[in-house]
Amino acid sequence: MDESGLGETPGASGSTENYTDCSCISENGLAGSAKPGTCDTSCSHLFLPFVVLSCLAGILASTSHTPSFMLILRSIQPEDKSFAVGIQFMLLRVLAWMPGPVLYGSAIDTTCILWEKKCDRKAACRYYDNNLFRQRYLGLQFFFEVGAFLCFVTVYVILRRQEREARNAAETKADPEKEKLAGNSIKSPESKV
DSSP: OOTTSOEEEEOTTSOEEEEEEEEEEEETTEEEEEOSSOOOOSOGGGHHHHHHHHHHHHHHHHTTHHHHHHHHHHHSOGGGHHHHHHHHHHHHIIIIITHHHHHHHHHHHTTEEEEEEETTEEEEEEEEOHHHHHHHHHHHHHHHHHHHHHHHHHHHHHHHHHHHHHHHHHHHHHOHHHHHHHHHHSOOTTOOO
């Protein structure tokens, strides 16, 4: 037994098969035991629903490209459309495609439990905290998708309001009698009646 409280049981070829008398993983006050490898998980039955939901989220997210393109084309003056599409794709590349891998990579790196060391520096991660990994990865994805949805809703509301105002202005200009009635119904401050 070494100073950490671990005793090794040698295997057939001299390699360690399991650890006994482990004081750091005691069960009911008794010394526990451990074997090399990853711990079993009870979440394997959730793999298929995760894949299905991820695919649906990917399909739903990818369907936003055509509406966003149409939104730009419908809401911009004809002489500015090509410039607006260029700005849209430039912002998409600068705000999504370039920092995306860096953001996801740094979020994943924060879930590392055991780092490989090379020349006294961190190299690759050997083992991740699966629960924290899942929460950070899906949380980041959820955050970005909700943010994009809120942006689309905001733009939709603004465009609907502008369209309604333009339609009301066109109806008022098309019917001069309505305009006269609307002008007469507003009382001037000098009016006593």
